[in-house]
Amino acid sequence: MNKQSNKTMFFLSLLLVMVSGQGYALNMDESASYTYASDDARIYWPAEDFGQWLAFAEHKPLIHFKVEDRNRERPMLLKLPELHLTQRQLLLAMRANKPKGVSLFFSKEAPDLKAPTLLLYTDSDEYYVQAGIDTYVKPNLRKVQGTAETLRVGEGRIALLHFSLPGKLALEQIHRAELLLHLRAEQEGENEIELLQLSVGEESAGAQSGLAASYPQDKLIGQHQAVYYAENFDSQSWMDSLSEKLGTQESTWSNAATLKYLTHQQAGYFLPSEGRSAVARFTPDKNLALNLDYYFAKHHGNEPEEAYVRYYLKLAEGADISGGGKLPGFGGTYNKAGWGGRPNDGYQGWSARGAFMGTIDNPQSPFHGHMPIGSYLYEAIDERKYGRVLPWGHPLAALAPGRWVCIEQHLKLNTPGQNDGLLEVWIDGVKILIRDQLIFRHTTELKIEKIWFNFYFGGVEKPKRAFDMYLDNIVIASQYIGPMQK
CATH class of the missing domain: 2.60.120.200 (Jelly Rolls)
Structure with a gap:
């Protein structure tokens, strides 16, 4: 495994929280960076037991998909049969498997409604949930990218997509989930990408008397x-x-x-x-x-x-x-x-x-x-x-x-x-x-x-x-x- 892959795996390990719900609740915002869930407020990424991070290798990707360099804009609809819908806060991550090549997606800041969108289906309704926060991070990337119009995945860059599901949506009634992405015309080579779901911990620590x-x-x-x-x-x-x-x-x-x-x-x-x-x-x-x-x-x-x-x-x-x-x-x-x-x-x-x-x-x-x-x-x-x-x-x-x-x-x-x-x-x-x-x-x-x-x-x-x-x-x-x- 090369040095850059080690860095990428280490960072993803920082993002993964045990599904038990222990640790901090996620406080991600548009200023998310490699080090902080909120760079503005200097809030670290969620952790289990103050620093015992879940290993990246223990987390199974939802899907793998390819991005071809076709030199034209196009939508990409990904079926997510393994998506876990037990919480109303969802955090997805995209990372590339190849050492070279960068895939470019439109973010929610892009014009013409090209934001990453989660499509959820029940027997009676369809819900389209736009990403509330989307960004990408990379070791040594100094400028936060939460307001950029492009999400870049590859060569150490990891895209993060955060969705808040509406309260009226009954999670147990959802029988199908899909993710709609829009590729930019310009691509920097072909890529193979993993889409992962990162478990968002719930706030569990209470006040301690002395x-x-x-x-x-x-x-x-x-x-x-x-x-x-x-x-x-x-x-x-x-x-x-x-x-x-x-x-x-x-x-x-x-x-x-x-x-x-x-x-x-x-x-x-x-x-x-x-x-x-x-x-x-x-x-x-x-x-x-x-x-x-x-x-x-x-x-x-x-x-x-x-x-x-x-x-x-x-x-x-x-x-x-x-x-x-x-x-x-x-x-x-x-x-x-x-x-x-x-x-x-x-x-x-x-x-x-x-x-x-x-x-x-x-x-x-x-x-x-x-x-x-x-x-x-x-x-x-x-x-x-x-x-x-x-x-x-x-x-x-x-x-x-x-x-x-x-x-x-x-x-x-x-x-x-x-x-x-x-x-x-x-x-x-x-x-x-x-x-x-x-x-x-x-x-x-x-x-x-x-x-x-x-x-x-x-x-x-x-x-x-x-x-x-x-x-x-x-x-x-x-x-x-x-x-x-x-």
């Missing part, structure tokens, strides 16, 4: 033996005790911001209670909005190798974010390395802050106006000067302005000499990410120095427009915390 379940609205949660620290910003002595609880630190790029807060009513808090929320205010004149650090050694005399941090975050209504930046996470920089272009060599310092990306400005995206989030990691794995952004890759990680979300991260440092570091993420109690095999250090001298509440824009470039984020209900612990019980 130690917060025993403390409604987080009251007295700080008394739990696993909790290092808890803060809801409601104490009138907050400013007086700040230096004892959270050490403010001057940023490398600008002075640490003065803490600001709003009343719950002003911040649109998710519970009808009196209190305050902290504000991270981003303005065009500076990069840093808020920088607070919780140092373990200062408050506990030692530093852990594993910790959890949970906080509530809200992106203010109307936020339009021109670029990416940093959010709360973990740090072990020791003011030496692992941030600000100081690479992690495994001996000086590391970090694993959160990250946010710019507002999705595609008006056709179902995530228009949302802000994707993830992690910004300084790992000891290469000569990278700066960290890398790891999108969390789930619909819940594309935050909508005006909505409070519960974010929890768990970090376990790797054993020096081994790649057993672990990062886990929950949003609103739903586990959305597991990344293992991480390497942050080569020595036990590096530990989790601090929980780093860093709200920073960039990089170097400053925000083009002002926007706010609100912060509340911080809990730092040695075990899973879970969402607040309301």
Whole structure:
């Protein structure tokens, strides 16, 4: 098998989900790419058990068909006797068997009603369902093709066709299914193509409760033996005790911001209670909005190798974010390395802050106006000067302005000499990410120095427009915390 075929098979394996319905629901849109079901929102393709992908070889093609190079436009009607009609979301894929040759089909963006169409027949009715999304992807294809007028299949390109079946259609009554395609006049050689049905998983993960379940609205949660620290910003002595609880630190790029807060009513808090929320205010004149650090050694005399941090975050209504930046996470920089272009060599310092990306400005995206989030990691794995952004890759990680979300991260440092570091993420109690095999250090001298509440824009470039984020209900612990019980 050649190298390109290996890449193609690997990608198709990423698309195939166990028919059991476990894993993520499909969130494909017109921005689908080789890496993401939604490139706009940085949402990964569906997976079984967070990364256990169904092997391509286990999936049987629906049909094989040939495309001849006749140099004229023509329709092609394919009978699909093996099509599984158990779900209203259907995802079909076309790939070429030959190493050379590219077949060209009209997409739904083409004129004259030449979109790929699914024809479904019952005893009494006929249903013509046009593809709601059609595109093609390929390894290293930089531009998404969801709005192109042509679907290209072959030489590593895989066409994807997504159909939503109407609710009035009784699936059990369908006795015949066909796929209507339209070939373009120009073809780049003859081809043999496989048509596959890719199983679309259903959303199955529910919210996971933790130690917060025993403390409604987080009251007295700080008394739990696993909790290092808890803060809801409601104490009138907050400013007086700040230096004892959270050490403010001057940023490398600008002075640490003065803490600001709003009343719950002003911040649109998710519970009808009196209190305050902290504000991270981003303005065009500076990069840093808020920088607070919780140092373990200062408050506990030692530093852990594993910790959890949970906080509530809200992106203010109307936020339009021109670029990416940093959010709360973990740090072990020791003011030496692992941030600000100081690479992690495994001996000086590391970090694993959160990250946010710019507002999705595609008006056709179902995530228009949302802000994707993830992690910004300084790992000891290469000569990278700066960290890398790891999108969390789930619909819940594309935050909508005006909505409070519960974010929890768990970090376990790797054993020096081994790649057993672990990062886990929950949003609103739903586990959305597991990344293992991480390497942050080569020595036990590096530990989790601090929980780093860093709200920073960039990089170097400053925000083009002002926007706010609100912060509340911080809990730092040695075990899973879970969402607040309301």
